[in-house]
Amino acid sequence: MRTKITRALLAGSLAVGIAAAGAAGASATVLFQDKDYKGAVYGADSNSDLRKVGWSKKASSVKNYGYTVTFWTGANYTGNGLRTSSDISDLRKYKNFLNGTWNDRIMSYRRG
Numbered sequence: 001m002r003t004k005i006t007r008a009l010l011a012g013s014l015a016v017g018i019a020a021a022g023a024a025g026a027s028a029t030v031l032f033q034d035k036d037y038k039g040a041v042y043g044a045d046s047n048s049d050l051r052k053v054g055w056s057k058k059a060s061s062v063k064n065y066g067y068t069v070t071f072w073t074g075a076n077y078t079g080n081g082l083r084t085s086s087d088i089s090d091l092r093k094y095k096n097f098l099n100g101t102w103n104d105r106i107m108s109y110r111r112g
């Protein structure tokens with residue numbers, strides 16, 4: 001069963017709640033609008049098209065809680081992919097094609 005923790009524009013106390021859930025073994029990948037796990041948050045195991053939830057090309061940091069996840073620049077797991085099980089505090093440090101970075105590039109993602 002897929003678990004969608006939350007999506008919200010306000011980080012604040014909600015981000016703290018997700019961090020606590022992560023410590024207990026959260027199941028969802030969490031996207032953060034800003035680097036260093038700050039700003040608005042969105043959490044779900046996967047999403048085939050982040051445009052549908054207003055989160056396309058916004059993530060600047062991510063937490064995967066140990067799960068291997070592949071992020072994609074296009075909808076429906078297309079385009080360039082970044083496969084990782086690491087938490088990434090600053091997607092600017094991850095190179096994408098044409099000397100760009102992964103900052104504000106993710107449009108879909110899923111485990112595996």
Ligand SMILES: [Ca+2]
Nearest residue numbers: 033058059060
């Ligand atoms: Ca961003």
